[in-house]
Amino acid sequence: MNTFKALQISKDGEQQQTECVQLSREDLMPGDVLVAVEYSTINYKDGLAITGKGPVVRKWPMIPGIDFAGTVIESDHSEFSPGDAVVLNGWGVGEVHYGAYAEQARVKVTG
Amino acid sequence: MTPKQCMAVGTAGYTAMLSVLALEKHGITPDQGPVLVTGANGGVGSVAVSILSKLGYEVIASTGRTEHADFLKQLGASSVIDRAELSEKGRPLGKERWRAAVDSIGSHTLANVIAQTQYGGAVTSCGLAQGADLPLTVMPFILRGVSLLGIDSVMAPKAAREEAWARLQQDLDLEKLELLSETVGFDQIVEKATDIVDGKIKGRVIVEIA
Secondary structure (H helix, E strand, O other), rough: OOOEEEEEEEEEEOOOEEEEEEEHHHHHOOEEEEEEEEEEOOOOOHHHHOOOOOOOOOOOEEEOEEEEEEEEEOOOOOOOOOOOEEEEHHHHHHOOOOOOOEEEEEEOOOO | OOHHHHHHHHHHHHHHHHHHHHHHHHOOOOHHHOEEEEEOOOOHHHHHHHHHOOOOOOOEEEEOOOHHHHHHHHHHEEEEEEHHHOOOOOOOOOOOOOOEEEOOOHHHHHHHHHHHHEEEEEEEOOOOOOOOHHHOOOOHHHHHHOEEEEEEOOOOHHHHHHHHHHHHHHHHHHHHHHHEEEEEEEHHHHHHHHHHHHHOOOOOOEEEEO
């Protein structure tokens, strides 16, 4: 998959916009593990981020979504290998790091 | 759990589990008295009701949507109360009604929940649906020894996450998880995100990304 869809929120002054965009892997933020996202979820916090009713997003533009479940595509980290089923909750993803509402996500391994 | 079931749990469900673990670590047990869950129709609340009832606690569910009382009873609530009882500015101390509580609402609701907690009880704070303020007095703490336990899921260390997910596997009934979750497509994210902030979502929303 050369390009994939993502939900992006951006800010123009005080106005917040949401649009569906096509991204490539090069557009994702740096990280150790690239994941094919299969499922995500909508938490109250995701609602605050998308509607702009709460100060959740702290970097713009952002791909929101604080939770995902999917399969590892590529990994530079010894703990994860391609094909692994993974779940992520939080860690600032969807707030300061591109998040779950995209068909692919690249994240850093912590801890 | 399947990837889809993990997302039915999500941050909201895992936060509910962290709250239950915090109450357990404080020494709260089912024989001590009922546990109140506020925002019981919400994501944290619906999972908390399910887990606590499975563990044998008597669960009092507080909601603004009492029309869903049957749903909450199916999840395991023993009784359902109207959130209006808790949402307005209240007295510093009230009648002792519950031994513990899981609160995802904040503001006056959390203040009233604490003011009506039994001697030696504990309340977890894990949300702000009513507001981020907390207008209360020290009276419940210094006269009743009530504890307020803070719950963060975002930066929780790996060990705490592993413990919470292991306990979710054990103590969350998958039939209840199915009952409390709906699945939507990628193109419904914005609509459902608006609904959740407006208090129109019951339980958990799973998004099918690919």
